[in-house]
Amino acid sequence: MSVKEIPQNWEPKILVFACNWCTYAGADLAGLSRLQYPPNIRILRVPCSGRVNPQFVIRAFQRGVDGVLVAGCHPGDCHYVTGNYFTRRRYLLMQRLLQYVGIDPERFQARWISGSEGPKFQQVVNQITEEIRAMGPNRKLRDAQ
Amino acid sequence: MAVTAEQVKTINPLVPIKGKVIKIVQETPDVKTFHISTMDDQKPFDPMPGQLGMLSLPAVGEGMFSITNKGENHIEMAIKAVGQLTNALHEIEVGQEVGIRGPYGNGFPVDYCKGKDILFIGGGIGLAPVRSLIMHCIKNRDEFGKLTVVYGARSKADLCFKEDLFENWPQVPNMDVFVTIDREEEGWDGHVGFVPAYVEELAPKPQVTILCGPPIMIKFTLPTLQKMNFADNDIITTLEMRMKCGIGKCGRCNIGSCYVCLDGPVFTMEQLKDLPPEY
Amino acid sequence: MSEITKKIQEIAREILEKGEAEIVIGWEKGTFWYLSPPAFIDKPEDTQRLVWDEFCHNNLSKYLLDYKNHEGKVAIFVKGCDSRAFNRLLQDKQVDREKVVLIGIPCTGLKDQDKAKSLGPNGDIPKAQKCMECKYPTPLVYDYLIGGEEALNEVAATKEAPDFSDVKAVEEMTPDERYDFWTKQYDRCLRCYACRNVCPACSCRECIFDQTRIGWIGKANNSSENQFFALTRAMHVAGRCVECGECERACPMDIPIMLLNKKLIKDINELFGKYDAGIDPEGKLPLGHFDKNDPEEFM
Amino acid sequence: MKRVGVFICHCGSNIAAAVDCEKVAENAKSFPGVAFSTDYKYMCAEPGQDLIKKAIKEHKLDRIVVASCSPRMHEPTFRRCIESGGLNPYLLEMANIREHCSWVHPDDKERATFKATELVRMAVAKVLKNEPLDKSTIPITKRALVIGGGIAGIQAALDIANAGHIVDVVEKEPSIGGRMAQIDKTFPTLDCSACILTPKMVEVANHPNVNLITYSEIEKVEGYVGNFDVTIRKKARSVDMKACTGCGTCYQKCPSKVPSEFEMEMMDRKAIYTPFPQAIPNKPVIDRENCRYFKTGKCGVCQKVCPTNAVDFTQEDELVTERYGAIVVATGFDLFDESVYGEYGYGKYKDVITGLHFERLINASGPTMGKIKRPSDGKIPKNVVFIKCVGSRDEVKGKAYCSKTCCMYTAKHATLVREKIKDSNVYVFYMDVRTPGKGYDEFYTRTTDQFGAKYIRGRVSKIYEKGDKLIVRGEDTLLGRPVEVEADMVVLATAMVAKSDAAKLAQMIGFSYDQNHFYTEAHPKLAPVETHTAGVYLAGACQGPKDIPDSVAQASAAAVKVCGLLSKEEMPTEPIISAVDEAICAGCGMCVPVCPYKAIDMKVIQERVHGKTISRKVATVNSGLCQGCGACTVACRSAALNLKHFTNEQILAEVDALCL
């Protein structure tokens, strides 16, 4: 199958690593505010965005997700003081590395979404879902199953 | 459908047949005996005493274990929880379907032992391989001379096959069973001390010795046996190595030019002396 | 015999005779004229095996990990890049400075083994890529220095810092071209782990690629797993690679591993400020600290 | 065999309207490890919880997945529920199918149901790898340490002591009292600083639960919340505290004169001295650097005249180590080094002084007995210029922050000048006047309206001497023209800055500080007196510029935190923390700097390798300090560190389950 071909009924599957204190709460707030977004994301709760090992991200692509979002508190607001500063460094690099080996930049993204940013959560999810839907299924890094 | 050793060689020897666990016996806190049958309640294969079987939970892994006994419709494996697979095995329940293939290895020299007085020395889980031969001797009681079992474990709780040790075997004609534990403990009125010393103290006079246990026990028992003027080919033991294929191909269980899965696991002291000490 | 070879034999002999170290790790001539593999010398008379030439590629610092529990001292020869590797190991707390005697060799650059092989001994063999981009040809840390301090002046660093033109060439491809390029490279990876085992930045007791019980990586050799390996390794050596190029040289499949490592070096410099690994053994690692004013792209 | 129970909550119609809960429960039955799966209208309600407890017993469930609302809402509820059902509370996972599913996908039941099913599958995959975790506890040492004996430290100590806890106050100077003791009057009430401070000093000194440890410094801090082992260096006073009666004969007779720090060097003290008359303890120390005996070996007058033989030249610094349950840091502030502003001529012109000099000048016990006199010639100044924001709100030469107190104390000074020198003129150069505080703006208004201080909005560009006058040249930005004032004295409102050794103490204890070296509170809004290090609290200006009421309020707040901690015998620790696999750990220490709580240390372990005993370093996690963020687990390349409850294996299992 060519990389560009989009099968019928295909729905993107997007994994969101969300820190417990900000982004997860932001997603909760989006829910409380009944802000709708497409049901393509799956949130994986971690205590802090600093817990997200780049290996988890590669693994997700290997197993077949179409996009990954790592999201945490805004710099300076980390529940664990400094965790997201390390996240930022790590994923600034990782993002470039992934692009360097040919992963489309839309496939891997990182965002700061605070507990009060329900609308931002909605907007980010909408945007990523649309971007990835437009690109079709990810086949890069995927294992053969 | 029981598969004979010969048949196994004609089918794919690397693919297990499906079996199921029909009984699980908790021997000690970390040893369980698993009774395994085929799906149609047959013996998966007919092992010789001392032979090995490859048991698998395919999603976790495959491991080579000594077959401790065979029944009419099943084989038995006593397994200690030490790693990923064995820990997973300790979680399964009766009815679990497993992969099983075998039998592998040479087994004990049953014919050589015929008509002889046999001393079985075991320590801890080391009684597992020996038990298959003990059970064979008991089943064919007439073919063998006096049977003596000296068995030790760290504590009372760590003794495997308690029913055999204290109820079944002592009733077998011309069979002595001596059990010892390393340290005194409440509720134990039997012998206390290490196996090598106990053997020396008992000074049995067998013609063949089957010796199996942790390396440290073997190391200290050998001088005792040598003092008893044993010929090296009358001291028989089993070895363990990491195994994957079980059929002498994958390479890792070599000790010198021997593959333990194929040429072992049973070796006489005489054979061992020719092998590099890499086990 | 070159002057330097004579000197390194002399100093090695002296160190062994005086008992300053029990073993000296240097280089000796190998099977072919273009190979100078590591040599482990523990008898003064064997020091004559030691050589210095343009093929002494092996980064000897890595071997210090084998001597972590060794009671006596070990002496090793270090080029600029090897000394950076040594500093890195110090930074990783894997070696004890007191237990190592470092003999520095100001290095004028080594030659490319593969080209040597194809061009023959009389060919005009170019410098190895890593040496053409070397910023630290002289040892940064040593107890003895072959040729004395003045030798340092003779060895001038490359005028210009590496221009990363090879990295940029990859960056300029389209994502699909890049993916194709790397897939082809890593499809031939054997996962023999020579790159890891030769790498002085790889100092773990147990590498995650060996941790089958956790299952970070499957044992199967396929595109996906090989790329997991490549990316993860690149991230693990990010900010720690001393650019000794050993991974790439060791690779039996000639995978351009440094092209990945250099990408990370380039990005670290661009994102977090200039950083060269293995210069300051006390310094903070790029991924071991942060700056509140780091670039912000995730708003 | 693990037996997972799955419970899908309808949340009335909150979930059920958008998600087919029965179907999700039915789907879950086929997930590996699931032994029981059901749905119910309200899982969190009592019947729902009973359903779970009953199912645990009936179906021998050993771990539970509840799919309902956000775990941020009901995780504690369901943990308690399964605990009372006989399971370890950490054998629970939740799938958020309300906030993250039904509420945000109300119009596509099919796909919302599919998503809910996947979220449940992820939770099942994770819970299969959950381990029972136990809350452990750490003992609490019922003793507090207050570092700094200024007003904040005194207040904190008194509050803690009054609550019945033992508290030690360590003060670097020979006397407690701090900056407030130097101040003459306090705004906005103009009551005498000493009059309100001294009783507090006496109270704290006499309090049975308080030990004052003056002339001492913190040498080393180890341990963690509940168990800080603090080594204190008691500097040699050269005076036996027990024998000394504080009669003062020694410093009357001492021949060595030294400029008094307390009096801003506008007056002398002796080499054996108490910093000020109301000092507590009111017992002198010998300043060995300036003491003739210590410099030359000759003198010893003080020893000779001491009626109680209290002077002891042989005393040495003493190190004592004490264990504390909690620490309050109240180390105060320094003043900005005004000499940075060369154009103001500070240091060059004697009559350019700082606010704190001015405090001493107007103080009745100060160098001028409270008469405002020019330092240069002792004349009464007629025209006094105040310049505000010296060093503050100036990113280029000073600090970017507002020093907060200067507006008010300058207004106070202006008032006092006008009050004491009837025919004086007061000019205040200012950028803004900031007076948020009870009675503050009224005070400022009085200063201008009633006392006639002239406020000029603008920066001063230069001060130069002309005869015995100081010409202050600046710009009135409101009128947009240059101004020149002929002044007799200029007072600079210098910024409050962090103590010069602030960073050192923070590093020693292990909490963070900002770029200005003010200590960082754990949360700017919700945890203003806590630090990131559990058991360490902040009070007063060490955290940022503060006036007296704010410092006192913060001190009391810190004291409450301490009391809360010390009121317990032991403290439960969160079991979701990192753990080290020593077999894998190579001891590289990369985890240490990424831990925000200094919870990781290196320790030496012994092990047998090839028959030889070797020792090597490995990381170790302090369960009292670790908060479970997991930063270390990513810093560790070999995955020797793993975060319990969010292990690598668990997260990988979730990722894998998502992609089936």
Added chain:
Amino acid sequence: MKTIAKAKLPLVLELLAKEYKVLVPAKFEGVTRFTPYQQDVELALEENVIMPPKDIFFPQTEKMYKFKAKDKSLEIEEYPLEDAMQIIFGIRSCDMKSIDCLDQVFLTKSYVDPYYKNKRDRSILVALSCIEPMDSCFCTSMGIDPQKAVGADIQAYDLGDKIGFEAISDVGKEILEKISSLLTEEEVTLPAVGEFNLNADVEGVPEKLKEMFDHPIWDDISRKCLNCSACAYVCPTCHCFDIANEVRGEDGVKIRCWDCCMFDEYTMMAGGHQPRPGKKERVRNRFLHKLRYFPERYDMLLCTGCGRCVVKCPVNMDITSIIRQIKNA
């Protein structure tokens, strides 16, 4: 002998490729290895290929069977074996010998490995002689004739600008028949083989090694080894494998993949016991296996003198030099 001009060789391959899968030595994505013949294939006939033909019969990763495991139930399903015949063209004498070694391992001693056997049974081997040895070659030292391979169905001869064919087996004759229209019958004399740069005298080495298990030589030899598996993975005879599983939910596949005796995990036992804990033990086992254990078991050396390990080892572990050191010990 039947010959064809080298330039016309693709015609032969083309013809055969119509009926068979034909594997030829070619440069494929940066590495020379046996590659399915296609028109645009970049044939590599100058030198032996870097990747030996081992992986044709014994792939680096091979699916064994699949299974479905859910809770208590288990299903096991084997993959159907292929039966299409394939021709492997251009295997050098050293690599032909290595196939002999692999045959011993996988096809003898009580058990036959069905995966190997299947691929072996449906392979027709066309050996190709060498006339100009590479710097790293030493096959003659291992008793191998670079012009005459063992076990070939067809022996092809490098005749400079021509290639000659000689059918050895019946299958070989059939194949030659099929391409005979492209070939010319002519008298040829085989060109002389060039000088060998590397040599190793293995005479008596297996016997001598019996007494050398505890010899200090192993400390010396092993010190520079990195314990990677570059040597084993490019070796045409190394055949160790691991069996692992890839599980995705309930579905799983048993795979076997190359393994190497240099790795810690190779012999690590479940309880943590490690019979070969360090470099010395592992390096010793590797060379004893090649030079003593394998000869003891199968009566042949497990080295064919192809020289790949000498070239690819990052630290120049040179088996010829090790053999010399053993001889001199």
